[in-house]
Amino acid sequence: METAPKINNTAQQASTPPHVAKEKVKMTENQIDYPDKTVGLPLVDDAKMSMRDVCVYYADKQAIYDVNLDVGKNEVIALIGPSGCGKSTFLRSLNRMNDTIDICRVQGSLKLEGEDIYDPKLDVVELRARVGMVFQKPNPFPKSIYDNVAYGPRLHGLANKRYDLDEIVETSLRKAGLWNEVKDRLHQPGTGLSGGQQQRLCIARTIAVSPEVVLMDEPCSALDPIATAKIEELIDELSSQYTIAIVTHSMQQAARVSHRTAYFHLGRLIEVNDTRKVFTSPDHQLTEAYITGRFG
Amino acid sequence: MSKTTETVRKTLRKRYRAERRFRAYGIASIAVGILAVVVLFTDIISKGLPAFTEAYIQVEVVYDADTLGVAVPASEEELMSANYRGVVRQSLYALFPEVDGRREKRALGDLVSSGAEYWMRDRLIENPSLINKSETVWLLADDTVDLFIKADDEQREGSRLNDRQREWVQTLEDDDRVEMRFNASLFTHGDSREPEQAGLWGAVAGSFFTMLVTLGLSFPIGVAAAVYLEEFAPKNRLTDFIEVNINNLAAVPSIIFGLLGLAIFIGLFGLPRSVPLVGGMVLTLMTLPTIIISARAAIKAVPPSIREAALGLGASRMQMVTHHVLPLAMPGMLTGAIIGMAQALGETAPLLMIGMVAFIVDIPGGPVSPATVLPVQIYLWADSPESSFVALTSAAIMVLLGFLIMMNTIAVVLRKRLERRW
Numbered sequence: 001m002e003t004a005p006k007i008n009n010t011a012q013q014a015s016t017p018p019h020v021a022k023e024k025v026k027m028t029e030n031q032i033d034y035p036d037k038t039v040g041l042p043l044v045d046d047a048k049m050s051m052r053d054v055c056v057y058y059a060d061k062q063a064i065y066d067v068n069l070d071v072g073k074n075e076v077i078a079l080i081g082p083s084g085c086g087k088s089t090f091l092r093s094l095n096r097m098n099d100t101i102d103i104c105r106v107q108g109s110l111k112l113e114g115e116d117i118y119d120p121k122l123d124v125v126e127l128r129a130r131v132g133m134v135f136q137k138p139n140p141f142p143k144s145i146y147d148n149v150a151y152g153p154r155l156h157g158l159a160n161k162r163y164d165l166d167e168i169v170e171t172s173l174r175k176a177g178l179w180n181e182v183k184d185r186l187h188q189p190g191t192g193l194s195g196g197q198q199q200r201l202c203i204a205r206t207i208a209v210s211p212e213v214v215l216m217d218e219p220c221s222a223l224d225p226i227a228t229a230k231i232e233e234l235i236d237e238l239s240s241q242y243t244i245a246i247v248t249h250s251m252q253q254a255a256r257v258s259h260r261t262a263y264f265h266l267g268r269l270i271e272v273n274d275t276r277k278v279f280t281s282p283d284h285q286l287t288e289a290y291i292t293g294r295f296g
Numbered sequence: 297m298s299k300t301t302e303t304v305r306k307t308l309r310k311r312y313r314a315e316r317r318f319r320a321y322g323i324a325s326i327a328v329g330i331l332a333v334v335v336l337f338t339d340i341i342s343k344g345l346p347a348f349t350e351a352y353i354q355v356e357v358v359y360d361a362d363t364l365g366v367a368v369p370a371s372e373e374e375l376m377s378a379n380y381r382g383v384v385r386q387s388l389y390a391l392f393p394e395v396d397g398r399r400e401k402r403a404l405g406d407l408v409s410s411g412a413e414y415w416m417r418d419r420l421i422e423n424p425s426l427i428n429k430s431e432t433v434w435l436l437a438d439d440t441v442d443l444f445i446k447a448d449d450e451q452r453e454g455s456r457l458n459d460r461q462r463e464w465v466q467t468l469e470d471d472d473r474v475e476m477r478f479n480a481s482l483f484t485h486g487d488s489r490e491p492e493q494a495g496l497w498g499a500v501a502g503s504f505f506t507m508l509v510t511l512g513l514s515f516p517i518g519v520a521a522a523v524y525l526e527e528f529a530p531k532n533r534l535t536d537f538i539e540v541n542i543n544n545l546a547a548v549p550s551i552i553f554g555l556l557g558l559a560i561f562i563g564l565f566g567l568p569r570s571v572p573l574v575g576g577m578v579l580t581l582m583t584l585p586t587i588i589i590s591a592r593a594a595i596k597a598v599p600p601s602i603r604e605a606a607l608g609l610g611a612s613r614m615q616m617v618t619h620h621v622l623p624l625a626m627p628g629m630l631t632g633a634i635i636g637m638a639q640a641l642g643e644t645a646p647l648l649m650i651g652m653v654a655f656i657v658d659i660p661g662g663p664v665s666p667a668t669v670l671p672v673q674i675y676l677w678a679d680s681p682e683s684s685f686v687a688l689t690s691a692a693i694m695v696l697l698g699f700l701i702m703m704n705t706i707a708v709v710l711r712k713r714l715e716r717r718w
Binding site for chain 2: 100127128135155156
């Protein structure tokens, strides 16, 4: 992130020494009033998930301020922003992974196809089957490749027969582009794969339960460029069937894979726009400052 | 050479010296440790080894029906209470026909253990046809004879045998009528006042049942407590308080647990004294902190990413724990449990309080029959006045150490075998 790509780079900015750049950020921050409303187009007509006035607190500290955002059907939305801006926190509140943190509190309305995610009557198990998650660090279970992928379907009783399960495992691995590499060693431990393969295994594991939405929390940050390219390709293919929200620190990645991009800053959602627009002519100057690498 | 280099060289030499010194300290402390172990083991083994053999005396016995005081054929009841002592003595008088007078005869009879009579009883009950026949047999010698035979000349001076008895033993030795055999009774008999008949088996069985109760109670309770505290309990003052108290319990002197067991289990609940069940319950109290602490450490060592992965796929917390956390933490928890068990196996003080220090001859048949345990048996034997018990004590220590080494080896092997690398 420190070496953020300078998409709108100009010769003058490139030659600015770092300490001057810092100065500039400070000035920018002092001068800028946070917008009352997110600029751009945070809402869409055909929303899969819609979040209204979402605030997240860690004990007394507020991490997310009044975020309004829709995620459209079969859309890939990228969440970008500097470290600690709350994008991961926001993402994790979409399938209630924040529940595991005792001091975390979520306010506001978060809906998945009109159903309140935080409704006490809603079963979190069902929610997580519908909204899957891929984590930053590849985290396969220390079991065989087969068992890794079969874990979710078994858990939810999606396959009654061995044959059905085999099929789910194969399709999931195929969708994750891993089948050809592992079909001969399905019963070897998943932890023996390379980092990129492990991450694709985790994606296969997530899509094995046929979720409607897949959340990805910096899925490529631990991978090399080749593995990253494979995963990005995969995201592109998956977007035809799934709705994907991806947190990323790499702006090239956001530009390559996403349809819309949301920029978070210090817990506020500053701007949401078409990805192309965000990276060419952002509406808000904070967004511009970030994507041109003047801070972050 | 620049000034910096010069300074660096000087300090470098000093640094190397310090490093060498530090390494020497380490080696020295390990050497002290090894020396202590070697001294301990040589002392125990040299004292204990003689106890693994015992002396037998060869005699011709005549199972004379008149001396035995039984009819022919004899009923089993008659054989149970026949006069075997007379037969044994007759066989000894036959070896030394010159012995005369009540006192001398009695002294001669004392050369053979009373255990020989029991052996003869069992033999005759099994083969009643031997009555009125004679055979050559080896009879277990008395422990004073045993000690005398094992002793060197200097030690023989201090023997409890009188001059006549020493002559007889000498004669028997010269006639090759004395043999050292493996002390099987050590591993088959219960305790006895007669050192040559005393065995460890009662204590081993008592220890086994006690450990069974301890493991059966402390492992499930400890694991459940650890899982709850680690995975489900809210983090607040109450759980902090509980944690501090668990750690405290680990440092409470074990005799206090014994007093507690005496007051609660025996006094309040009315459970019997001296039984492995109560012993196991008391040792459970003592072992629980060890198991809880090690199980919590093992659970903590399971990477959070695995938990997140399971939760993210829609596993409930309980499923996350049973499918992933417990299997991954199991080697650590088992190691902790075995180390806790090893501790409990060597524990004496709390068991004294609940009456497991009684003199019990019978081999316990279950967790509610009176028993004693290995370390208490060691304590009892160390306390006995007969000098033969010195060797027996050391032999019992060797057996106990053997069990401890075995358990700790299992713990190490388990950890090595089941350990997963990430």
